[in-house]
Amino acid sequence: MRTILSILLMFCCGITFAQTTITGTVVDNNNIPIPSANVIVIGTSSGTVTDFDGNFNLTVNQNPPFTIQASSIGFESTTQEVTANNQNINFVLNEGTALDEVVVSASRTPERIRESPVTVERLDAKGIKTSSSATFFDSLENLKGVDMNTNSLTFKSVNTRGFAGFANTRFMQLVDGMDNSSPALNFALGNLLGMSELDVNTVELLPGASSALYGANAFNGIMFMTSKNPFDHTGVSTYVKTGLTSSDNAGDNQFYDIGVRVANKFSDAFAAKASVSYLKGTEWYATDYTDYNNRGWTRENPGYDGLNVYGDEVATTLDMDNIASTNAFPIPLASNYGKHYISRTGYNESDLIDYEAESLKADFALHFKPWKNDFEIVLNSKVGRGNTIYQGANRYSIKDFFMQQHKLELRNDNFFVRGYVTAEKAGNSFDSRFAGININRFWKPDQKWFEDYAAGFLGATAGQGIFDPNEAQLAQAHATARANADSGRLIPGTPQFERAFDIVTADPDLATGAKFQDASKIYHADANYNFAHLVDFVDIMAGGSFRQYSLNSFGTIYTDNDGPINYNEYGAYVQLQKKLLEERLKFTGSLRYDKSEFFDGFVSPRISFVYAADELKNHNIRGSFQSGFRNPTTQDLFIGLQAGRAILVGSAPANLDRYTGTSSQLSTTGQAITGSATVPLNGGDAYSNAFDLTSVNNGAPVAANVALVKPEHVSAFELGYRGRVSKFNIDLSAYYNKYKDFISTRTVLTPLYGEVGDNSYSLLALQNGDFQPYQTYTNSKADINSYGASIGVDTKVLNGFDFGLNYTYAQFDFDEATDPDFEPGFNTPEHKVKASFGKTELFQNFGFNVNWRWNDKYLWQSTFHNGYIPARNLIDAQINYTIPKWKSTFKVGGSNILGHDYVSAPGSGAVGAQYFISWTINQ
Incomplete structure (x- = not known):
């Protein structure tokens, strides 16, 4: 890193720059300031954003004349000429098109959204302000084609285009360029370690394979969250939010969420920021007590195995006739007690998990511009601690979980070099299934419990001279047997139970305990250089990345009993872009090579075309082909976990x-x-x-x-149209994915x-x-394909009201005969419809928004349980009022205000309504 820094500093010192400063404002046609509007220099990536009052200050390294452009979602962009230094320019944007919004993620370079080679969904500060969801992260569910699976109040997983679970290893989530997935779990824990909504600049989401630019983990899609730069966004901002979560099984519970962001530009060369947010509430309760193996059976079933009941997985078959012959009961040879499948009495999940949801996250950054130009050095640290629930093979109470990321980045308009480390500690997390199993064993060993059960059963039958019991007598005998075996059982809430619980959940040996231990790390470095300013005939970009996994679960998850397991991955890519046919046709071609030390290297190409069918570029047609791959995860390779019903063992x-x-x-x-x-x-x-x-x-x-497992491949085809027809903005796309060596479990x-x-x-x-x-x-031997389409329409209706409607279709097929044991886990509704209706200025300073979502019934498959998820119909709504002189916005809203409880997966918490009131101050 020291060598790289020295070279970059020498390079930058050898170049001198002219500087031009422009100030001004961006307002709408009603003279209302537009916060977070983009102001960029045409033909470059240099730019800034406006503050809460619509003001901007932009310093660039070129002499006038040149042209700058102002744009914001829902407004028509406009340009003005800069002719002198220290010029003041005021923009007035008319409401209209979103086609000129600038995105970065699709090609790793700024481009208008209409020129994006693939589908892009976007959320910015305006979208956060008008969101009817309790948090900005929850509002992502209203984007077209996006699925949100609710694991708990503080953990929601994002996915696109199918094949998703709570452990979504197919979708990458980047925060300021850092992959914020858990090193041990291999997937992002929602926004548990993420970003405060006060610091969110933009969120861009690419559905579908993105391996050609982003490597192995960007298989189903990728989401980019970027924070506000303290050079552009200064001052003190804060929010206070409180309300209720309400569900049938948990009742009404208060939550509160507070946050503060402080940023200051100390000089043209140094700026800093810090943000902290804290949320506390009550988790959604998981209370599905349906018998695991015999759906519809009740707890009276001697072999009962409830879905959200733990400890009853320990079971065996007792041959009562054989057992009776060894005891002192005077039974005739014609006795008919039979064989009975018996399970131990388990504990409800609510007896084992306290359902306290908590999230504390902080972000600290120092930004240096040593030459007061676009060259910037960033030191950034993100830390997060919290409680949540994760549903994998079992249900895990993630308690006092701690994760941190630290980054050094050097960048300017044409390059970046960054390195970061992600480290985590599992805290007091534990496996709820093994908590139930081993609390049972703590007070009575399994063998003794079953012996007592048999003795109780025979005492209630043979002991009373009943040798051929009828159904009622059998039921009574089983009740007596269970009471006899449960003699001395620890009762939740008692000191004896709490003592056993504390001992078991502090013990990482799953033969006697349930503790989830982990201190794994990821070391990552990547770099990118854009040669567009050096080469005239074509835009060239190149980059690469290196990652080292260091698995350290102390033998409780992985087979790392003798020390951390380390292994490496690396990759490199190149991209070419060229505009043809009077800049109406844009070609993008990229090629990436990736290598894991366990597998052969893989090449991921992408080719795309975007064609503007008219001179005004209001009708844009795109098509792309790309191949992607996914390396087996750390768990696929090195897990060694006794999960209760099965031992999970990786195939490295x-x-x-x-x-x-x-x-x-x-x-x-x-x-x-x-x-x-x-x-x-x-x-x-x-x-x-x-x-x-x-x-x-x-x-x-x-x-x-x-x-043994090997990498999974996909060939992805996409066609799309993005344009404006009359007053309607239309975004249409269709895709077809063909998979090879689909990674699966058996x-x-x-x-x-x-x-x-x-x-x-x-x-x-x-x-x-x-x-x-x-x-x-x-890997599955089956031929697996997925395909789908989506269409979104946005417009103004009824004299200025915002109206949006989108529909998503998703389906898959596979040759079941070639792999009858394969469970694809598509876990996605075939049909989804979403709509929004609102107005930012219903009257002065007052706005509202309503979101509606519907999806049909679909099958959920996972290692925890399979089952159908019913169709659901949800409505979110909010009203907001702004007081400009206080720089404050007040909002009252609710998610799922109809109060129809639903689950994302069998056995997960039942999600009810969430009502909130908030006060946000943006300086």
């Missing part, structure tokens, strides 16, 4: 021998209940000595023969004795229940 070759464990299943043998002997297990058994689960369920067991059963295919001992192991389920990581 080095991982197969790293994972070792023991089976702890119960079985019944001979005439008595016995605990299974300790059986050593190896990760390689899952891939080389296992039965296919589906074949076992079908009664014809065959070998699984699971291949559950297999490894026998505890015998070799699969020996047709004797291994089959006997299946018959006796002596096997260990594994979840393996591999």
Whole structure:
């Protein structure tokens, strides 16, 4: 880094710049200031944004004359000529088109949105002000084609174009150029470590594959959040927000959310900022007590396994006739007690998780312009701490989770070089399923509990001379048996339960505890240079990146018992852009090469064309082809986690021998209940000595023969139109994705004795229940395709009201016969409709907005549970009032104001209504 800095400083010192300063204002045609309007120098990326009062101050490194342009979403852009230094220019923007808005993400260079080669969705300060959602991050759900899955009050995952879960490893989220995904979990925890809404400058979202410029993780899409530069946005801003969350199962609970941002430009060479925000509330309760294996059965079922009940996963089959013959009951040979599948009594999720939602995040940045020009050095630190809930294979209470990012960046209009580190600590997080299992074992071992159950059952039957019980007598016997086995059970809320809970959740050994331990890190560096100012005939850009993963879960998630696991990825890209046919046709071609140390390198090309069908460029047609890839995640490679129903074991070759464990299943043998002997297990058994689960369920067991995981590929095609027809802004796109080697999981059963295919001992192991389920990581052999389309229309109606309507269609297909065990996890509605209606100035300083969303019923598939999600119909609304002399905006609103509770996935919290009132001050 020191060498790079020295070279850059020498380069910059060898160049002298002329400076021109322009000041002015940007207002609408009613003379109302437009905050956060873009003011740029035409033909360059130099620019600034207006403050709350519509004022701007722009210093550039060129002599007059030149042209500057002002633009803002929902207004027609306009230009003016700069003829002298220190000139004052006032812009008046007429409401109208959004086609001239400038975006950066699509091509890594500023361009008008109408010239973007791919679909781009955008949110800025105006969108945040008019949002009817409780937070700016929640408002992303109103963007066209965007899905938002609610894991908890503080954790929502964003996705586009299908194949999503809460653990969304297919979608990348960048905050000021830094990937803010968790190093251990491989996905972003919503906005838990993100950005305060006071500091948001823009949010740009690219649906679909973006690997050609952004590498492996930008497979399904990518979102860019950029913060406000303290050179352009100074002063003190703050907000205070409070309200209620309301749902049928949790009732009404107060939340509050506060934030402050302080920024100052100390000189033309130095500026700094700091922002802090804090949210506290109550999580959405998860109270789906449906039997996991027998939908519709009640808790009276002896083998009950509730979806949001933990500890009842421990179960076995008791042959009461065999057990009775070993006891002192005088039973005849004709007794008919039968075999019964029995589970331990579990604890509701609400007994184990306190549902306290909390998020504290802070951002500190120092910005230096040593030569008072566009060359800038940025030191940036982001820290976040909070409580949330994550639903993966199990439900995890993420408590006191801490994550931090630190960045050094050097940049100007033509290049950037940045390096950053992301580090996390899991705090007091724990696995709720193992909390329930091991609290049960804390007060009574499994074997003793089942022995007591059998004794209670036989005491209620054979002990009373009932040798062929009817249905009612069986039910009574099971009730008596459970009461006998539960004698001494720890009751939630008692000191004894709390003591056991504290001991179990502080213990990282899943045989006895539930603690989630992690201190993983990511080291990342990337660079980009735009040669457009040096080459006339074509715009050339090149760049590259390097990343090192350092996994350190202390053996609780990964197989890193003996120390951190480190591995590297790197990539490089080049992009060419050229305007043809009198600048009405824009060609963009890019090529990227990426390499993980575990896999062969992969080349990702992208070719796109944008054609303006008219001279005014109001009708723009785009088409693109690109290929993308996704490397297996750290979990796909190195996980070694006992998840309860199965052991999750990654398929990196080095991982197969790293994972070792023991089976702890119960079985019944001979005439008595016995605990299974300790059986050593190896990760390689899952891939080389296992039965296919589906074949076992079908009664014809065959070998699984699971291949080791490798990168996943996609070929993506897109066509689109963006333009203005009369008073309507229209954005239309359609896509088709073809996948190869789709990364998936597969559950297999490894026998505890015998070799699969020996047709004797291994089959006997299946018959006796002596096997260990594994979840393996591999690639599907099926041909998988996804396709869809979206259309959005925005216009003015009824003399100035804003109206927007969009529709999204998404579907997929695959050849099920080639891979009958494959569960694609598309997890996306086929049809979605969204609409907005409002006005920023209904009357002076008063505005409102209403958002409506509907989607149809769809199937959700995950390692936690599969099930159908009902169609839902949601309305958000807000009213706001601005007091200019106080520089304040007051807002009253609500999300899901109809109060129809819904879940994003089976077993997740039931999301109700959220009502809020806020006061925002922007200096």
